Amino acid sequence: MKLSGARMLLECLKREGVDTIFGLPGGAVLPIYDALYDFEGLRHILVRQEAAAGHAAEGYARSTGKVGVCLVTSGPAATNLVTALQDALMDSIPIVAFTGQVPTHLIGNDAFQEADNVGITRSCTKHNFLVKDGKDIGPIVREAFHIASTGRPGPVHVDLPKDILVKEAELVWPESVHMRSYNPNYDGHPGQIKRAARLLLRARKPVLYVGGGVISADASAELLELAELTQIPVTTTLMGLGAFPSEHPLSLEMLGMHGTYYANMAVHHSDVLVAVGARFDDRVTGRVDAFAPHAEIVHIDIDPSSISKNLKVHVPIVGDCRRVLRALVEAVREELKTEVPAPVRDARRQWQTQVAEWKEKFPLRYDWDDDVIKPQYVIQELSNLTRGEALVVTGVGQHQMWAAQYYKFKHPRAWFTSGGLGTMGYGLPAAMGVQAAHPGRLVVNIDGDGSFQMNSQEMATCFSENLPVKTIIINNSGHGMVRQWQRIIYNERYFAIDLPGVPDWVRLAEAYGCVGLRVSKPSEVVPALEKMLSTPAPVILDVCVDKDECVFPMVPAGGANTDMILELPNKAAKDKAAKSQTGF
C-alpha cells in the first residue's frame, strides 16, 4: 500500500513506540501537520519556540529512558533547534529531531526558509540524514532511533524535504537494524574487569566517581551493590546526581568546581579511582595534572573515545555501565573468597575515618539570615517538603549549583539539567517534557531570573497543554554566577549583570494563565512552597533572595580541585584565585 511521505513518517513513529511529539508547524512541514489532523495515537505538544521543542524532547527522553521526538519546520526553526541538539549531544540524551526542508528541486537555491540543515547539524548530532526518496523514510527512521538510543546515546537529526512528504511511496519497514559501520560494544573485557576487581580490593584509598552514563544505562542498582559490597565511597558528577542516593552513608555527593569539600579531597587523595559513565570534564577535574595525582584510574564507559581523552587511564573498560558493573560485582565476589590482607584492611578503615572527618569538618554550609532569604534554604526546604521525590529540573547558573548541592536525591532519572553545554533557558521546556511523560508526578523547575527569561514564553505551553510544572525562580535580580566571578576573580568590576526588577514575574505568570506567587522573607518560604505544591495548575514562585550569596565551594577555572575556596575570600585567597584563572 502506498502512503504519502508525511503519513508514512507518522506510521513509522508509531511503530517505534512514540507517543508524544514536541513541535511547532511551518510551511515545509505542513504535510505532516495535515496528516496529524486525523492520526490517532500521537500526542502533539505545541511549543512557542523551537529550541523548547528540543529541550522538551530531552526532558521526555531523560525521564523515561525512551527516545524523545521533536518536529519543526525548515530554516529558522531548524537553526533555533541547534542549541537543543548540541545540548543533547554533550549530555548524551537520545532524541530524534525532524526538520522540514524546502522541496528537493529548490535545495541550494536560497529558497524561502531554506538553510543547509544537515550541514548545520552535522557537528552537533550523533548522526544526521537528509531524506531523498520516500521509500527511505522507514529505513531512515529505523536507523535514526537505533543510533539515538544505542551505544552512547545522542541526538539524531532527520531533514525532510516537502515534496518527499507529499509524494506517495511504498512503506519499507525493516524488521531489524544492521549497520556494518556501527556496532557498539556492550560487554566489558573480562580480563580488564578482573584486573579492576583486584585493584579495587587492593586499594587503600579507593573512590567511585560516577557520571550520567550510570543513569543512561539504568545501572544504579548495580552501582549500589558494588559500593556496599566494597564499602567504597561514591561521588557523582552533575549529570550523575541521583545515580546514588545523596544521603547514603557512602555518598560524597557532587565533585568538581562546585562539588563538596569531602568529594574533592577524597578524589585528590585516592589511590584507586573508578570512573563509571563519566568523562573527566574540565568542570570535574579542574587542572588536569593535579587531578587525582596519586590514583590508578579505572574507566568504564560505552564510548571508547571518552577513555584516555583528558587523562591517562590505567584500566580502560569499554562497555555498557550496567553490564560491566554487574560483571565487576561478580568478579569482586570471586576475589573476596581469598582474604584481603590485614594492612589493606587497616588502611581502608583509616580511609573511612579520614573521609568521615572531612565530611564532619567541612559540610556544605551557608550563613542564616533572619531578614533576607538565602537561596540554599529554599532548596533545602523544597527537598524536605518533597522528601527527595520530586522530579527536579534546573536552568543554568548559581541556582543550578545550589539545587545540585542541597536537593537530596533518592532516585535516578529524577534530575534534569544542562550539564555539558550549560544552556540557560533549559529549565522550563525540559520540565514540560518531563511532565508530559509523567502526568501524575510533581515536576519542579528550579530556575534563575536570568535563565528563566530565556524561555519564559513556554509558560503559555504549560497553560494550554495542561502541564502543571512548578517553577521556583531563585531571583537575585541579575546574572548571579557571572556576578560571583566578577566579584571573586575580576576585582568586583561588575558589568552587564543587573536585571533589576522587571519583569514582574507574578503578573507575567498571570498573563500566561499560570499562578504567580512571590516571597521575600525567610518566614514566608515554607508556606509559599506548600501553596505551590498543592496548586494543581502551573505555578511560578518568585523568591527574592540575597543577591550577594555565592556558590561555595568553588574551584576557580584552571585551578586544582584542592585550590577550592570555601567562603568569600580575603585578599590573599582572591589573588590566588586570580592567579589560577587561566582564561575561561
Add this chain to the structure above:
Amino acid sequence: MNNGSEPRKHTIAVQVENKFGVLSRVAGLFSARGYNIESLSVGETLDPSVSRMTLVVRGDEFVIEQVMKQLHKLIDVIKVTDLTDDGHVDRELVLVRVNAEPQHREEILRMADIFRAKVVDVTQVSFVLEVTGDEGKIDAFLELLRPMGIQEVVRTGKVAISRGPKSRTRKAEPPRKARVSDDPRVVGFAD
C-alpha cells in the same frame, strides 16, 4: 595530555560508506577538534558501496589514538587502520610546471628520466612533468627542479596500501547482512 611521545606523521586508512556528506563529516571532525591534517585522498574501492580515504596526520601517540577513536565514532566509518608502523607502500602523484629555458631543457629531461617522471605538456619555455613516488622521492625531485624555477605544483595527496598477501583494511569477517536502507523487503501499511 602529553604522554611524552614525539609528534610525527601517521598514515591512516579509513573505510567509509560511499554516501554524500561523508567527506565533510571527516573533514569537519578534524577542524572541530583541531587536529592537523596534512593530506587526504578519497576513492571508491572494489566494493562500490565503500570508499577509502588515506589520511596523513601529524601528532603524538595520544593525539593519533584520539584521531582514530573519533574517526571510528563517526557512524559512516566502517574501519580505521593506522598503517604507519607496519609495512606499507605509499605513493603520491605530482604534476609540476617548471620553467624550461633552452639551456635547461636537456638537464630537466635527464632528471625526469632518472626519477622516471613523464613530460605531459611542452611549450617553448616550460614543461609539465608527472611524477609518482613516496615523499622522499617527490621532495628530492622538486628540490632538483627548484633552480630552474617551479611555476606550479599540484599534488594528489598520499595513497597507501599495506604490504603482503592479505588486505589489512578489508574486513576479515564474512560480509554482513545488507544494510537496512538497502533492504528490498517492502512491507504494506496494513500489517
